[in-house]
Amino acid sequence: MAKCDVCGKEESMPYKCxxxxxxxxxxxxxxxxxxxxxxxxxxxxxxxxxxxxxxxVNTGESTSKTSSITSKLGINTGxxxxxxxxxxxxxYLFLTLMWVTFALQFVTGLVLAQAALTSIFVLTxxxxxxxxxxxxxxxxxxxxxxxVGNSIVIFFFGPLVERYVGxxxxxILFLASGALAGLGQIFVQIATGPxxxxxxxxxxxxxxxxxxxxxxxxxxxxxxxxLYFILPIPIWVLTGGYAVxxxxxxxxGGGGPIAHAAHLVGLAIGLGYGEYVKxxxxxxxxxxxxxxxxxxxxxxxxxxxRGRGPF
Numbered sequence: 001m002a003k004c005d006v007c008g009k010e011e012s013m014p015y016k017c018x019x020x021x022x023x024x025x026x027x028x029x030x031x032x033x034x035x036x037x038x039x040x041x042x043x044x045x046x047x048x049x050x051x052x053x054x055x056x057v058n059t060g061e062s063t064s065k066t067s068s069i070t071s072k073l074g075i076n077t078g079x080x081x082x083x084x085x086x087x088x089x090x091x092y093l094f095l096t097l098m099w100v101t102f103a104l105q106f107v108t109g110l111v112l113a114q115a116a117l118t119s120i121f122v123l124t125x126x127x128x129x130x131x132x133x134x135x136x137x138x139x140x141x142x143x144x145x146x147x148v149g150n151s152i153v154i155f156f157f158g159p160l161v162e163r164y165v166g167x168x169x170x171x172i173l174f175l176a177s178g179a180l181a182g183l184g185q186i187f188v189q190i191a192t193g194p195x196x197x198x199x200x201x202x203x204x205x206x207x208x209x210x211x212x213x214x215x216x217x218x219x220x221x222x223x224x225x226x227l228y229f230i231l232p233i234p235i236w237v238l239t240g241g242y243a244v245x246x247x248x249x250x251x252x253g254g255g256g257p258i259a260h261a262a263h264l265v266g267l268a269i270g271l272g273y274g275e276y277v278k279x280x281x282x283x284x285x286x287x288x289x290x291x292x293x294x295x296x297x298x299x300x301x302x303x304x305x306r307g308r309g310p311f
Contacts, residue, residue: 002023003023004023005028006024007025011023017034089167090162090167090171091162094154094171095151098147098154099151101136101140102141105141123203125187128186128187133201137178150205153213154212157213158174160216161216164219173208173211173212173273175208177208177211177270178205180265181262182203182207184265185202185207185259200257204262206262208266210242210263210270211270211273213239213242215273218270218271218277218278222235243267246267
């Protein structure tokens with residue numbers, strides 16, 4: 001629990017302002033609601049809230065270059081610009097892209113040969129130089145239950161991480177961890193070879209999903225989730241279980257078609273980034289996962305109060 005610097009209200013999930021360093025409740029978290037000193041630094045006393053996705057409120061040479069490029073392209077990156085629709089909603093944007101890609105896989109499979117389908121959506125040890133597959137493979141999936149499982153993790157845990165690190169950093173985390181997890185998987189396959197035309201590639205957002213869980217594990221290892229909506233366990237047990245199972249199957253050469261190396265790489269990235277966020281931003285994560293309304297805060301995933309997590 002912490003007190004809001006403005007009204008003194010006790011908050012179980014306080015907001016730490018990255019610009020002035022103060023601690024605030026939900027009502028006073030916006031810079032314009034707590035007379036943030038950052039507003040004067042931005043020379044915008046009228047109030048612009050930086051969600052972490054928009055660089056236009058920052059100062060410096062790099063920002064000027066970025067603004068110059070985007071202005072030449074006719075892209076409005078300001079608070080009311082095109083990117084405003086995605087601030088705070090990158091999690092749901094990526095979920096939408098996952099399901100759209102899954103549908104495209106099906107449609108493409110009807111008109112193209114399997115080799116062409118693989119070259120578009122699957123990151124393979126035969127062709128790691130196909131750079132586009134580093135990212136298309138994140139959103140593509142191997143089956144209905146595969147995409148549903150990853151969607152559940154991202155839908156419930158993604159907004160929590162996005163809230164604390166900002167939409168821009170969340171987008172970078174998701175794409176970077178997903179790509180590096182896939183590359184890690186195929187490099188393990190290459191190292192343990194031999195690689196043949198039949199060696200399977202990797203696809204799916206499991207690496208990114210494990211990275212999200214890794215961040216939350218560091219920020220609050222005691223965060224309570226419900227395994228299969230029934231058994232309450234702290235999140236560190238869940239992520240630790242993933243790690244143990246993945247290490248076991250990698251060491252024994254088993255595990256079937258599951259990309260255990262990708263799981264480990266994604267989890268390691270999430271744990272590392274979570275530690276960085278914890279040390280540099282003094283983030284306070286909730287002690288329990290919220291699903292729906294509850295006492296002490298608004299409803300919705302990640303809100304304060306009591307609720308059930310997805311596992």
